[in-house]
Amino acid sequence: MSLGVLLPAERAQASIRSSATPARLTVLAAAVLLLAGVATSLAVGESSLTLGQVLSTLVGQGDPFSRLVVVDFRGPRVGAAVLVGCSLALAGAVLQSVARNPLASPDLLGLNAGASVAAVAVVILAGGNGGVSGLAASVGLPVAALVGSLTSGLVLYLLAIRGRQLDPVRMVVVGVGLAAAGTALVSWLLTLGDVMVVGPALAWLSGSLHAATWPGQAGLLVVLAAATGPLVLLARRLDLLVLGDDTAGGLGLDVHRTRILFLLLATALTGAATAVAGAVVFLALCAPQLARGLSRASRPPLLASALTGGALLVWADLAARMLLSWTGFGPTELPVGVFTAVLGAPYLLFVVARQRAGSEGIPS
């Protein structure tokens, strides 16, 4: 064992830390994919626009018809897809780092379920014909979803922590239990309402951007913007949390407070996103892991995860919107959440099947 400060010549130039190039490329690729998805989604539909028309409308030129289609018809939906995708993926990236478990995501941890119970309660109990409207929709729904997801986040935290230590496996299993309990409550709520209310409620539950409006996503925009600041400032602490509680504590991190703060941020993002789009499942699980794999990072990178999530949801929503009209399978469109679940659940099963028992952060 050499004790001197001998620097081999070939290492003297480059930094000892790994290169940031894969991470930057991932961010770039995800951003391109996101923008392409937004442009395509705005252009494609019952009345197709050219890319030129979309672009000129976006910079404020465009003819009135294009303006109507882009800004009023398709805009809210595409905007919601971007915001929801980014928020959920951010929440997933944060939770996976905090729980040191690639399986941690708002849906598996039951945060979605809490938001769903609260929101469905509002829809069923306050809803008139065909769903909620007015004040109940614009204020009640987001607030209820936020409260619901914060409540389940609190319960999760209290149950998953023992002796101030967080057990990554326990956290996921507690979450599965919370989600199952939430499902039972939602099933019951669904039997209470009129079938005209239940249909939209179930579609919303399955994760749908169909009813997105500009005012409806203002709350999500506020939460996302508010969460970005602390996330950017504190991202470095996630690097420590993934090393385990004792190591992070030994490196001078206030583990308890840091973890609560991150959980709060993830929970708020989940609640706000769920209020807009319902339970879009598996996105928060897949997007961060995809970004992590491409960036070759030790935890899901935040910016790349958010962009990946946004891109995935925009494209998935476009597919959900167009699939039925292309295949002629029926007049109704599939909720995008059905789409993400059908694609994402096999991925989760693949992760479970591939992982070797006892390896890092993985329930064995």
Added chain:
Amino acid sequence: MKVTDLSLGYGERRIIHHVDLDIPAGALTVIVGPNGSGKSTLLRGMARLLRPATGAVHLNGTDIADLGHGALARQLALLPQAPATPAGLSVGDLVARGRFPHRSWYQRWSERDEEVVRRALSQVDLIDRADEPVTELSGGQRQRAWIAMVLAQDTEHLLLDEPTTFLDLAHAVDVMTLARSVAHDSGRTVICVLHDLTLAARFADHLVVVSQGRIAAAGAPKDVLTPEELDDVFGLSAHVIDVDGAPAVVPVRRA
């Protein structure tokens, strides 16, 4: 480091009872004891991962309870038992994380950080493997990478919790040689929990024996490790012989 009247426990369960201890500076102190004696708990208390029920731990005259998280982490580093290694983390990145307490959130990676990390990697002989994922390393190398991380923390005190667990004898000796040289060559205070008496006896400058949450003996290995003490604390009948100037524990062979 000075421990006075320290009591520790988890919840209601008290594990360490009113312990007083002086740790010599610039030397390797090894804490041994039977399973469940509380030796790891004592180490966690010294690192402030557990709040004391009574008493205090002082570093250079300051109660560690009065230090901020960052201030403590700049004076004292801890390597937990069997730490979690995230997949995909390179050796260089792992060791770089040891610099966390020295950087505020607005500070970028500095020349000084780079230099300290390189020195730590050279010290554990992994400078050429900085780009490899930690999970690809062998058990002994992985443990050395983690030790490099706490070395990069650049602290006066270094606490290692069972750093030789899961290592074969050759690699365990490697790690203890490293721990000893860190203490002797750079004058740091290294405190290490071990369960292997033979390793402890060969490498420790100062040996602390913990039994049932109390200090049973402390001092130079040759003064502490006597057949009577071993029988008393560990229930072990053994010869203690002198090899290369350090005591070696050899269990009695019964017919």
Added chain:
Amino acid sequence: MLHAPRSGRAVTAWGSIAALVLLLPVVAVASLALGANALSPGELAHAVLHPDGAEGDVIVRSLRFPRTVLGLIVGAALGAAGVLMQGHTRNALAEPGLLGVSAGAAFAVVLGLRLELVQGLPGMIGAAAIGAASAAVVVHTLARRSIRQGGAALVVAGAAMTAFLGALTSAVVLLDAKTLDSYRFWAVGSLAERGQETPVTVLPFVVAGLLLAAVNARSLDLLALGDEVASAMGLRIRRARLVGLLAVTLLTAASVAACGPIAFIGLLAGTLARLMVGASWSRGVLAGALVGAVLTVTSDVVGRLVAGPGELQVGVVSGILGAPLLIAVIRRRELIL
């Protein structure tokens, strides 16, 4: 598990089983008498012994009697299925609802109805059996590596399977308002208004499943010592696993087709049964079936009483009772059996 002397332990176990057997008629009578329209013992006796078409007679004979019998049958099925699954996976959280087996049955039923491939309860049971077996095989295969450690991967795989099949089920019902309307009442898990014939139709399937479960439980006692030991003692492991799968499939499919997915009964029954009878799987299956029957009927009665004049479906009550238990299991006990 404490090791009490074997005879003492067995006495406690048989005592618990006897207590459960005595409890059965009590909850059954309660289920006949209680509800939005509570009956006096006299009215109840009148309805049972000399029915003459009075209001109470109609309520008891055509409404409450079928649902009570159905509750007993379905509860026994789910309880035994829960114990069997816990034994085979060695996981304290295994049960049809959590591991995606019920979701598989539910999806197959909904798809079969929508495509008009199945009609009536026997057809639904057949479809449910195919769905349940497929889901069970997939989850078990994928998480097999983790089963030796009895870990959470199985639960996660089950949750993924449930979500996946749930999404497919939503897709099917959302495309058709008629299916949606009947689906939501079926999906919640209820014993009400299932018709007079339903108990009769599901009974043979459940009896067959329970018999297989009883046979299989003896193999489980050996499998609990590990596959290597069991096979060294002459057990044919593959056959034992297959019999177990067949039993779980029959029991789950019959109950899901009849009442929709009722969550947590299997988990509650499995956990309570092991508390009562200890490590013996043979007694565990019997106790589990009894606990399941008692719990299901009790949940149904509770649902009728707390939400009168309407009612809480049995699946909701069992969910509300079961979720805290699930979390208690996770917090207190080892997940590995």
